[in-house]
Amino acid sequence: MLKGKTIALGVTGGIAVYKAADIVSRLKKLHANVEVIMTEGATEFVTPLTFQTMSGNVVHREMFSEITNYDVEHISLAQKADIILIAPATANTIGKIANGIADNLLTTVVMASTAKIIFAPAMNTKMYQNPIVKENINRLKSLGYSFIQPGAGRLACGDYGEGKMAEPVDIVEYIIDSLVEKDLSGRKIVVTAGPTIEPLDPVRYMTNHSSGKMGYSIAKEAVSRGAEVVLISGHTSITPPKEVELVKVKTTEDMLKAVAKHFDFCDVLIKSAAPVDYKPETVSPIKIKKKENEEDELIIKYVKNPDIAAYFGKQKKHQVMVGFAAETDDLDKYALEKLKKKNFDFIVANDVTKEGAGFDVDTNIVTIIDNKGIKTNYPMMNKREVARVIVDKVKYILDNKS
Structure with a gap:
């Protein structure tokens, strides 16, 4: 269903990282090419080897890693991606992108890309409801970025409320819908x-x-x-x-x-x-x-x-x-x-x-x-x-x- 499509998956540092592995698995079953970009924080939760094994591609981590080919990495990733999905998307990463900060490989790829960017937020309820986070999200939405609404429930910190990352099955369905041609308009x-x-x-x-x-x-x-x-x-x-x-x-x-x-x-x-x-x-x-x-x-x-x-x-x-x-x-x-x-x-x-x-x-x-x-x-x-x-x-x- 996604054959010939490249999904760049940005994985940031949150406990919901374990769900990102399921997202990779589901995308691969639909024959998508998945390129995983991990922030330093994400590697504290799951090793890059996990995503490398599941995606079949080298995991991208560092802005200034040793050059192994003549591609400028953040540019080549930005150009090849049909969709950039950030899941989990932390308040920190959302804030950086909303304010034009490109200080790691993931945020730099986002800045260099014209692909559709999709965020799947995951954070503590009070963080998600913080006016600054809400302002950053609304700013990004006004600029054409997409957000998958998080769920509500018991969070890893023990709180109960909004902030649970959407389930992998729903995130993958959102990606499919985003890539489908609107060829039945008017019917x-x-x-x-x-x-x-x-x-x-x-x-x-x-x-x-x-x-x-x-x-x-x-x-x-x-x-x-x-x-x-x-x-x-x-x-x-x-x-x-x-x-x-x-x-x-x-x-x-x-x-x-x-x-x-x-x-x-x-x-x-x-x-x-x-x-x-x-x-x-x-x-x-x-x-x-x-x-x-x-x-x-x-x-x-x-x-x-x-x-x-x-x-x-x-x-x-x-x-x-x-x-x-x-x-x-x-x-x-x-x-x-x-x-x-x-x-x-x-x-x-x-x-x-x-x-x-x-x-x-x-x-x-x-x-x-x-x-x-x-x-x-x-x-x-x-x-x-x-x-x-x-x-x-x-x-x-x-x-x-x-």
């Missing part, structure tokens, strides 16, 4: 995600194992590329991207009505949700009690829910529609039937019995079949990578619609 995309529920009585309901991870990944990919995204979601525990319009629903009928409000005005509908196909014919107004006789059976009559995908497949005019097929057998057969019946432009199919392709995991193994019958199999990827494949295909269809 409106509706994404459905997660399971619906159908109540049996006031305390019980039926649902399925969908976690919503795939749909949320698609929404995040689309919004990072400039699209206006409406995310219509059943119950999940996932935090949605801040930039999306989130619509929470419960039942399949709720989801149908929510999609209907946006369908006529959208360019794309991506149906990654797992709506429940059947619902109880009647919902008990009181809790259903267990029978005393062990031989007694509880019999519930179910009726069909509306088929959201089929309904909008018949309604579509200019919209691109994407469907999903989560199957346990005869994957191609059932996916093709669903593709034709519901008038999708393409369908994303996966065998949920395969390890790494089921519900509530961070990876997927998909096959994409388009409405011309062309089938493409993909290897196991994380769901953000799958989301990129799906959104790329949507973009191609949008660009080539007559």
